[in-house]
Amino acid sequence: MTHVAASTQNTSQALLEIRGLHKQYGQLEVLKGVDLTMQRGNVVTLIGSSGSGKTTLLRCVNMLEEFQGGRILLEGESIGYHEVNGKRVRHSENVIARHRAMTGMAFQQFNLFPHLTALQNVTLGLLKVKKLHKDEAVVLAEKWLERVGLLARRDHFPGQLSGGQQQRVAIARAIAMKPSLMLFDEVTSALDPELVGEVLSVIKGLAEDGMTMLLVTHEMRFAFEVSDTIVFMNQGRIEEQGPPKDLFERPQSPRLAEFLKSTRF
């Protein structure tokens, strides 16, 4: 884990650069100009109360949500939209699909494909998006299933796995695609308390390997331990960000102080 703090400074080597991101649903503005920069190897965690825009921000990065203003650059490529004669134009579906493959995402509800085995869930993207040969895809998928401790369950269907196991397969499915950035959207929120640990330890292991990760979580202790930078969001804006120790121990914003108190961290 490299301890390079995320900052709002413009750096040319930044892996992810978000500038002035605006997102609205009809009249409701959910992101009101968000700036965020991540370097390779950074682990950044978004915290904040529900409705603050954390999940929406995460989903804009892989275009699961459209956004109306601002830019997202991932490895220098403009995500979602580009400019043609000064006009903002949405990329073609194929370009968006290619950009999406640059990020991996794990969801709150796992979203494994129920008609495919654990192994097939992981190989699908490798075969159809990465166009790997079947043998190669299987070797890679087995490697990642082993990494999340589920090689023995490779031929099980999602319905035969526990919530924690399903989430670990979902993480393997995303990671096997070798994304340059992993997005984790409240991956433990739907799990029974005793299953949370196994998923968090997988994520921790990935962080130790230097994986660049952007997380949304309510697990404050985990966020504190795993993150280089904590970003506190409030009402569609970044209210405060910095190293976990600073944020948790010396919050500047009264809202963050209040939020931390309410989470009993």
Add this chain to the structure above:
Amino acid sequence: MYESPSWLHELWSAREALWSGFLTSVQCSILAILLGTLIGVVAGLVLTYGRFWARAPFRFYVDLIRGTPVFVLVLACFYMAPALGWQINAFQAGVLGLTLFCGSHVAEIVRGALQALPRGQMEASKAIGLTFYQALGYVLLPQAMRQMLPTWVNSSTEIVKASTLLSVIGVAELLLSTQQIIARTFMTLEFYLFAGFLFFIINYAIELLGRHIEKRVALP
């Protein structure tokens, strides 16, 4: 003294007409089910994912046909096709009517099954970089088809039953063949029961096939 021939004797002498009627019923049903399913899948996909202007004609088709009795549909195809300068025979007109009927029902079955899938399935597909058509082919349709199967089997048996309406426009399917035999033998009850039994056989076979597929593709 005149002795009336037994039913089995009459059945034997009518075997060719019955067999030919049976085959015609099977043939027009299968054609209508296959073509109707094809139209229905396309219509269902457009109704689920299409933009407004693409959806509009399919919505019109589905609502119009579903609101029309099959009998009227079959007659309309039979009388309207020649009026529109399209020379088709009674069998073709009948199959056309059944196909349109089947297509409109399958369209709604497909739409219902696709819309019942959790939104996360499409999102997870997109998140690993699958294109829309890849997501549809590898993730959504395989799941939707499992859901559709029982309802689709039901619609197919409806088509087999509706195929008897082709008798009105002169297609010698099983019912019309049976009526012709009855007109000759006056064995009304016996031959109608026998025809009913044959229709049951066709539909039971479809149901068995459906159950077999359902079992094979069932998820744990």
